[in-house]
Amino acid sequence: MTQFYGKTRICYGRYALETLEEQHCTNAFLVTDPFMVKSGLADQVTSHLERIGLPYRVFSDVEPDPSLETVKRGTEEFIRAGSDLLVALGGGSSIDTGKAIAFFARKAMPDRQKPVLVAIPTTSGTGSEVTAYSVVTDKERGVKIPLIDDSILPDLAILDARFTRTVPPSVTAATGMDVLTHALEAYTCRYNNAFTDILAVQAIHYVFGYLFKSYQHMEDMEAREMMLLGSCMAGMAFNNSGLGLTHSMAHALGGLFHVSHGLANAVLLPYVIRFNVFDAGVRYRELARVLGLPHANVEEGVSALISAVQGLNDSMKIPSRVRDLKIDKAKYDAALDDMARHAMDDRCTAGNPRRPSLQDLRELFETAW
Ligand SMILES: NC(=O)c1ccc[n+]([C@@H]2O[C@H](COP(=O)([O-])OP(=O)(O)OC[C@H]3O[C@@H](n4cnc5c(N)ncnc54)[C@H](O)[C@@H]3O)[C@@H](O)[C@H]2O)c1
Numbered sequence: 001m002t003q004f005y006g007k008t009r010i011c012y013g014r015y016a017l018e019t020l021e022e023q024h025c026t027n028a029f030l031v032t033d034p035f036m037v038k039s040g041l042a043d044q045v046t047s048h049l050e051r052i053g054l055p056y057r058v059f060s061d062v063e064p065d066p067s068l069e070t071v072k073r074g075t076e077e078f079i080r081a082g083s084d085l086l087v088a089l090g091g092g093s094s095i096d097t098g099k100a101i102a103f104f105a106r107k108a109m110p111d112r113q114k115p116v117l118v119a120i121p122t123t124s125g126t127g128s129e130v131t132a133y134s135v136v137t138d139k140e141r142g143v144k145i146p147l148i149d150d151s152i153l154p155d156l157a158i159l160d161a162r163f164t165r166t167v168p169p170s171v172t173a174a175t176g177m178d179v180l181t182h183a184l185e186a187y188t189c190r191y192n193n194a195f196t197d198i199l200a201v202q203a204i205h206y207v208f209g210y211l212f213k214s215y216q217h218m219e220d221m222e223a224r225e226m227m228l229l230g231s232c233m234a235g236m237a238f239n240n241s242g243l244g245l246t247h248s249m250a251h252a253l254g255g256l257f258h259v260s261h262g263l264a265n266a267v268l269l270p271y272v273i274r275f276n277v278f279d280a281g282v283r284y285r286e287l288a289r290v291l292g293l294p295h296a297n298v299e300e301g302v303s304a305l306i307s308a309v310q311g312l313n314d315s316m317k318i319p320s321r322v323r324d325l326k327i328d329k330a331k332y333d334a335a336l337d338d339m340a341r342h343a344m345d346d347r348c349t350a351g352n353p354r355r356p357s358l359q360d361l362r363e364l365f366e367t368a369w
Pocket residue numbers: 033035036063064065066090091092093094096122123125126127128131132133134135144163164165166167168171175178261262
């Protein structure tokens with residue numbers, strides 16, 4: 001049997017935020033990061049809660065690549081607040097933290113009613129608003145731990161591109177390449193299906209059509225809107241299909257060297273496409289075809305796709321090698337075995353079209369240097 005599952009209600013566009021006022025809850029808990037509070041974006045959410053007289057608490061300690069400690073503190077505060085509505089506002093880090101808080105609070109208090117989980121993404125991005133994933137970092141061991149559980153799928157995702165308008169160009173570039181990596185890896189994943197393919201292909205169209213525009217012109221709201229939709233579609237796709245080696249390797253690299261998730265994916269993606277060519281060449285060629293790139297045969301299609309990905313990276317000043325990510329060479333070399341092992345153990349590796357050996361992974365990290 002093949003299935004596609006997506007329980008999240010998705011509201012998008014101009015008045016989407018007003019759906020917050022439809023929540024019949026008694027007490028809200030907002031999970032966000034310091035920028036959202038300082039910039040006033042959090043007020044745009046809380047003003048809707050105030051309008052319906054819903055009391056709320058704000059937990060705004062989320063850092064990029066949220067740590068286990070932050071999740072633990074947030075969970076304690078959430079339990080103390082006794083909230084039945086959890087709103088996560090921010091990039092993947094805030095949404096993942098909100099989902100992890102909901103998960104651990106339920107484990108600690110199984111008798112308490114499950115809170116309504118609302119996700120409002122401010123990056124385009126992780127697609128976390130529609131996925132059952134939450135990635136938390138164990139800073140002591142330098143590893144990213146994915147929590148995967150259908151109970152953390154948000155009940156409601158609110159997509160309002162006005163929240164993404166302030167994303168600076170470098171973050172727009174990195175998070176946008178995360179969208180592309182989700183879509184490409186979903187499309188070539190061992191567990192893809194007809195529904196994930198459609199969503200992945202549409203997300204890839206949006207990325208090639210609108211990512212560079214939103215990088216170049218922060219105020220281009222049409223581009224921002226399309227990237228937000230693409231991010232969500234790619235999230236729906238990979239939540240059902242799974243991902244691949246780019247993500248496994250990016251988790252390993254990011255866990256040890258604090259490279260942002262999207263940037264790590266962007267740099268590694270062309271190397272992984274090349275690595276997968278014998279097993280997924282036909283699929284890559286198909287993507288080259290739908291993108292209108294040369295695709296007379298598999299080789300030409302794959303090369304054209306890699307050039308297009310690389311060209312997008314270049315246009316947004318994303319380096320083509322790990323060595324340009326301000327990583328110390330000696331430390332990188334010393335970490336090769338650990339990174340290869342972490343990538344091998346990562347849940348995303350199972351979906352990759354080509355089965356890698358530990359040695360393959362080590363060599364891929366070396367080649368990408
Ligand atoms: N749950 C999933 O399915 C999933 C998928 C991929 C990645 N992830 C995880 O998500 C995290 C990355 O999330 P992200 O890439 O969205 O970045 P992020 O949430 O870490 O945010 C990156 C930076 O951008 C800032 N920012 C966010 N929105 C902004 C806005 N509107 N204006 C100005 N600045 C803004 C944040 O304050 C932060 O400093 C990583 O931990 C990654 O592992 C999760």
